[in-house]
Amino acid sequence: MKNTIELKHVSKEYPGFHLKDVSFCIPAGTIVGLVGENGAGKTTTIQAILNSIHFGGEIQIFGKDNRVAEKEIKQDLGVVLDDSFLSEYLSAKGVGAILKMMYANWDEKKYDTYLKKFKLPSSKLIKSYSSGMKMKLKIAAALSHCPKLLVLDEPTSGLDPIVRNEILDIFRDYILEDESRSILLSSHITTDLESIADYIVFLHEGEIVFQLPTSDLLEKYGILKCSEKEFEQIQKEDVIRYQKRKYQYEVLISDKQKMRKKYPFAVIDKATIDEIMLFYVKGEK
Numbered sequence: 377m378k379n380t381i382e383l384k385h386v387s388k389e390y391p392g393f394h395l396k397d398v399s400f401c402i403p404a405g406t407i408v409g410l411v412g413e414n415g416a417g418k419t420t421t422i423q424a425i426l427n428s429i430h431f432g433g434e435i436q437i438f439g440k441d442n443r444v445a446e447k448e449i450k451q452d453l454g455v456v457l458d459d460s461f462l463s464e465y466l467s468a469k470g471v472g473a474i475l476k477m478m479y480a481n482w483d484e485k486k487y488d489t490y491l492k493k494f495k496l497p498s499s500k501l502i503k504s505y506s507s508g509m510k511m512k513l514k515i516a517a518a519l520s521h522c523p524k525l526l527v528l529d530e531p532t533s534g535l536d537p538i539v540r541n542e543i544l545d546i547f548r549d550y551i552l553e554d555e556s557r558s559i560l561l562s563s564h565i566t567t568d569l570e571s572i573a574d575y576i577v578f579l580h581e582g583e584i585v586f587q588l589p590t591s592d593l594l595e596k597y598g599i600l601k602c603s604e605k606e607f608e609q610i611q612k613e614d615v616i617r618y619q620k621r622k623y624q625y626e627v628l629i630s631d632k633q634k635m636r637k638k639y640p641f642a643v644i645d646k647a648t649i650d651e652i653m654l655f656y657v658k659g660e661k
Contacts, residue, residue: 378404379436380525380558381425386433388420395420395582398433402525402575405555407547409573409590410562411653416579418562419458422529425560426455438524451480454523456514458530464503468496468513472520479521490516507534515543519550526550526559532568540565544572566649570594578653585656590649597652598632601625601643610639617659628655 381402388395395417402408410418424431427442435442437449462471468491476482491498494512502510511534518526526547532540551557563569569576569590576593578585602610607618607625614635616628628651629635632644647655 378439378556380404380438380556381560382434382436383421383425384434384436386421386424386431386435388424388429388431390420393417393420393582395424395431398579398582398584400577400584400587402558402560404558405551406574407551407559407561407572408575408577408587409566409569410560410577410579411564411566411569411649412579413653413657415581417582418579419529420582421579422457422527422560422562425527426453451521452524454518454521454526456511456518456526456528456531458533462502462510462513462517464501466502467499468502468516469498471502471513471517472498475517475521482521484520486522487516487520490520508536508539511535512539512543515546519546524554524557526557526561528559528561528563530563531561532563532565540568544568547572566653570649576649578656580653580657593649593652594646596631596633597647598629598635598644599647599651599655600627600629600635600639601645602627602639602641606639606641609641614638615661617655617661619655619659628652628659 379401384399386395386398398421412418423429425435425442427446438452440449442449472484472487476484494516496509496513511531515531532543535543547559551559561573573590575587576590577587601624603624610627614629616630618625618627636644
């Protein structure tokens with residue numbers, strides 16, 4: 377399987393923050409969720425991918441260096457950032473007219489279809505839009521030049537659950553239409569990622585903790601609960617992280633089925649992505 381994006385030893389240093397040796401890939405035809413606490417380095421990583429900051433290391437997009445072939449790459453790149461790039465004194469129709477001049481593959485019919493689907497008035501100024509409407513406009517703009525790669529920073533932020541599901545369905549359809557397409561999706565709403573992402577990349581304090589298939593995280597990982605005496609029987613190699621609670625120990629494990637056989641005395645629950653992240657950040661090793 378070819379990779380749409382490859383990051384190799386990417387680094388960036390600011391006062392009080394250091395993105396350290398970040399390496400991961402996005403296989404063609406997949407959706408990769410980028411997670412981490414505020415300040416973990418998600419936005420810096422996206423900025424490096426878009427070549428909007430100076431950075432160390434190497435990033436290949438569509439097999440090309442993103443610094444050398446930036447203009448060519450961006451023709452096939454759809455971007456939705458948390459900070460709006462749109463002037464509030466434009467209308468949706470005006471945005472379309474500008475983007476038509478920027479992208480060789482701009483599809484005006486597709487853009488109009490998204491505006492109708494999202495119930496966005498094409499002639500009203502963007503400043504009159506709600507925050508949710510502004511986000512939907514950015515998504516419509518990103519999808520309407522038929523990009524091969526979407527880079528999305530908090531695209532479902534500020535949207536109600538019904539609209540969020542609608543947006544996620546659009547992202548699924550985008551991948552299904554062409555299996556060579558890919559999505560990098562940064563989000564704090566990990567339940568969205570659990571339903572849509574093929575892989576999860578977890579950043580913590582500027583470093584990658586893991587890149588794993590979402591199915592492994594949700595189906596294999598678990599939280600083992602036991603008493604202090606029972607905790608002493610658990611072998612160290614089976615413990616990813618643990619937390620001592622008031623009345624019990626909670627242990628993050630990577631293979632529920634295996635651990636149930638090995639430690640039949642323990643209660644083992646499923647783990648969400650949020651819980652797995654918390655164990656890595658707050659738990660002890």
